[in-house]
Amino acid sequence: MGANAEHHPSSKGILMADIAFVGLGTMGSVMAKRLIDAGHTVHVWNRSSAAVDELVAQGAVAAASVGEAFATGTVISILANDSAAESVFSENVLAAAPPDALHINMATVSVDAADRLAERHASASVAYVAAPVLGRPPVAAAGQLNIVAGGPENDIDRAAPYLDVLGKKTWRVGGRPSTANLVKIGVNYNLIHTLQALGESINLVERGGVDGQTFVDILTDAAYTGSAYTGYGRAIAARDYNPSFTVALGLKDLKLTEQAAAGNGASLPTAAVLHELFDAALADPAIADRDWSAIAEITRGRSA
Numbered sequence: 001m002g003a004n005a006e007h008h009p010s011s012k013g014i015l016m017a018d019i020a021f022v023g024l025g026t027m028g029s030v031m032a033k034r035l036i037d038a039g040h041t042v043h044v045w046n047r048s049s050a051a052v053d054e055l056v057a058q059g060a061v062a063a064a065s066v067g068e069a070f071a072t073g074t075v076i077s078i079l080a081n082d083s084a085a086e087s088v089f090s091e092n093v094l095a096a097a098p099p100d101a102l103h104i105n106m107a108t109v110s111v112d113a114a115d116r117l118a119e120r121h122a123s124a125s126v127a128y129v130a131a132p133v134l135g136r137p138p139v140a141a142a143g144q145l146n147i148v149a150g151g152p153e154n155d156i157d158r159a160a161p162y163l164d165v166l167g168k169k170t171w172r173v174g175g176r177p178s179t180a181n182l183v184k185i186g187v188n189y190n191l192i193h194t195l196q197a198l199g200e201s202i203n204l205v206e207r208g209g210v211d212g213q214t215f216v217d218i219l220t221d222a223a224y225t226g227s228a229y230t231g232y233g234r235a236i237a238a239r240d241y242n243p244s245f246t247v248a249l250g251l252k253d254l255k256l257t258e259q260a261a262a263g264n265g266a267s268l269p270t271a272a273v274l275h276e277l278f279d280a281a282l283a284d285p286a287i288a289d290r291d292w293s294a295i296a297e298i299t300r301g302r303s304a
Contacts, residue, residue, distance in 0.1 A: 016040050019162065020069035021060075022077040022088065023107070024051035026244060027133070030140045031078065031106070031166055036060055038165045045069045047088075070097040076162060078106040078133075081252055082113035089117060094124035102127040104159045105177075106147070106166075108188065110256045111263060114178035118151075127155040130177035131163060131170070132184035136231075136244050144168045148187075150180030185260050188253040192274055192292075194228050195250075198236050199296025203303055212237030232293045239297070241290035250292030251278040 016039045021032040024046040035042050036059045044055050045063040056062050063069040066088055079085045085107055103126055105117065114130055121128035129151035139145055145167035149156050152175055163170045173179050198216075205215045216233035235241060254275055261268045280298045281287050287294040 017074065018043065018072045020045065020063060020072045020075045022046070022066055022069055022075055023079040023084075024055065025078070025080065026137050027140055028078045029055060030137050031076075031133075032060060033058055034141065034143055035076075035162065035165055040162075040165075043069050043072055047084075066093050067096050070101055073098055073100065074102045074104070074158075074162070076104045076106060080107070080249075082109050085109050085117060086113060089120070091120060091124070094121060094126050097124060097126050099125070100127070102129070102155060102158055104129045104131050104162065106131045106133055108132050108184050108253060108256065109181055111178045111182050111185070111260050114181040115176075118177045127152070127158065128177055129155050129159045130180040131156075131159065132180055133167065134184070134187055135167075140166070146171065148173055148180045148183045150174050150177040150183075182260055185253065185256045189257040189268075189271075191228055192250065192254055192257075193270070195232055195236075195293050195295055196274060196277065196299070198229065198233050198293075199299045202233070202236050202296065203300050207303060235291065235293045236296040241287065241294040241297075243289065243291040245292050247278060247281045247288060247290060247292050247294060250295070251275070251282065254278060 018041045019035065020043040021028065021035065022045050024032060024044060029051055032042055032044055032055055036055070042060045043063040044052050044060045045066055046052050052062050069075050070093070077085070077088070079088060085105065089103065103121060105128065118128050129149060131147050131149045133140070134146040134148065135144065143166060147163050147167040147170045149159070149163065149170050149172050156172055160170065173183050202212045202215060206212050213234065216237050220230045220233060254271065258268065258271055261271070277295050277298050281295045287297050
């Protein structure tokens with residue numbers, strides 16, 4: 001735990017602590033609330049104040065700055081992209097962190113950014129764990145996320161009590177933090193292919209007169225039983241693209257995959273096609289701000 005954290009037992013005998021959460025978007029707000037409900041005193045900071053106010057009303061403590069958040073000794077963050085993470089966790093902020101501070105970065109960032117952040121934290125003697133998450137906001141609310149953790153074992157051990165509240169399983173993938181980000185990027189690349197495969201196959205059978213949801217029910221009762229197929233299949237069949245992960249974020253993750261592939265000398269033959277579909281979706285005002293599964297509408301629209 002952080003050097004300045006104040007520990008106190010909950011009614012269930014679990015050790016509670018003062019911690020901080022930085023980045024209160026769709027996922028971050030849900031995750032911070034789960035930590036509050038678990039009995040932790042959670043100091044929250046966000047670049048816009050509305051999400052902070054909402055969580056304060058639910059028991060959080062507002063932090064005036066990221067530096068103030070670090071005074072707890074343990075900061076968990078989930079920011080939107082590389083630039084946000086690198087600007088918020090600057091050299092100056094890290095240099096002022098207390099001794100034995102720990103930062104758990106749960107965002108999906110590029111491998112290069114993860115390496116830069118790890119080096120920056122090491123230079124400031126701040127422990128750093130990369131712990132990107134697998135799952136959507138309802139999964140986070142239920143504490144059923146899969147979490148992929150990279151970093152020194154003792155630092156992941158320090159993070160584990162909080163990760164155990166947020167997820168059902170933490171996968172430890174290596175001592176280099178960016179390894180966790182590489183795994184998350186690989187998972188998201190599979191999901192992007194899943195969205196496109198669903199869009200193509202649902203469109204195919206719809207054009208032959210078959211109800212899209214009936215097809216999804218058949219598909220997910222037999223060959224594909226995972227939550228990605230059942231959840232995104234239903235959304236595509238119903239054209240219900242209420243965003244929990246937007247088209248723009250999907251393209252961001254596709255770009256992270258392309259960058260990681262270039263850095264590792266890996267071939268991605270279909271990435272260019274997928275990239276073009278995301279570009280087309282972002283250029284369409286009807287779906288640009290919808291869920292990333294709305295790329296299926298590009299396939300529908302191009303069908304004769």
